[in-house]
Amino acid sequence: MSDHRPPESFLRKLSKVFIPLWGIRAGLYLTAQHLFKRKFTVQYPEQRIEIDPSYRGKLSLLTEPGNNADICISCQQCAKICPVECIHIIPTVDEKKKRHVGTFDVDLAKCLFCGLCEDICPEFCIVLDPLYDYSSYSRDGLYLTVEGLSRNADDEEWRAMREVKEKKKREAEAKKKAREAAAAEKKKEG
Numbered sequence: 001m002s003d004h005r006p007p008e009s010f011l012r013k014l015s016k017v018f019i020p021l022w023g024i025r026a027g028l029y030l031t032a033q034h035l036f037k038r039k040f041t042v043q044y045p046e047q048r049i050e051i052d053p054s055y056r057g058k059l060s061l062l063t064e065p066g067n068n069a070d071i072c073i074s075c076q077q078c079a080k081i082c083p084v085e086c087i088h089i090i091p092t093v094d095e096k097k098k099r100h101v102g103t104f105d106v107d108l109a110k111c112l113f114c115g116l117c118e119d120i121c122p123e124f125c126i127v128l129d130p131l132y133d134y135s136s137y138s139r140d141g142l143y144l145t146v147e148g149l150s151r152n153a154d155d156e157e158w159r160a161m162r163e164v165k166e167k168k169k170r171e172a173e174a175k176k177k178a179r180e181a182a183a184a185e186k187k188k189e190g
């Protein structure tokens with residue numbers, strides 16, 4: 001069967017060669033432009049980028065530095081405020097009626113990383129660490145018990161926690177005193 005297509009014009013032949021060459025030239029130009037610029041890629045996992053401390057990543061339950069003692073008082077406020085109910089706590093109570101961490105599980109597959117648990121904790125011991133690579137091949141791998149959640153607070157965190165707690169205590173005492181003074185004044189007037 002004979003080919004009845006008209007012969008290709010010289011310009012069309014030229015464009016078939018020129019267009020790919022132009023594309024290669026543009027690509028090489030872009031590569032050359034970035035060759036001596038600062039690199040943004042890192043050799044993960046050997047190299048890791050620094051994450052902003054405010055990044056909300058993996059949940060951790062802080063323990064006292066050094067002796068690993070519980071800071072959490074099992075008050076359950078974090079579990080109550082969690083919008084997806086992914087925190088499960090069963091406290092243990094000692095002979096002095098003091099609460100301790102018994103069961104403390106978090107289903108990270110459900111967690112929204114909203115930070116509400118972190119904000120409400122009266123002991124500042126539940127934190128969203130700036131850790132992002134803890135994925136798992138199964139949902140069960142994201143269900144963390146107290147062993148997977150516990151992390152020793154570092155000295156700086158511990159000092160900051162104590163300072164904030166002391167400040168809140170002083171503020172609460174000042175408010176209580178002001179309320180009592182106002183009530184006494186009202187009583188005197190009445």
Ligand code: SF4
Pocket residue numbers: 059078081082083084085086087106110111112113114115116117118
């Ligand atoms: S970050 Fe939000 S969703 Fe996740 S456990 Fe805390 S309160 Fe629940």
Ligand code: SF4
Pocket residue numbers: 071072073074075076077078079089120121122123124125126
């Ligand atoms: S709010 Fe804080 S102290 Fe209370 S149970 Fe949760 S982590 Fe523990």
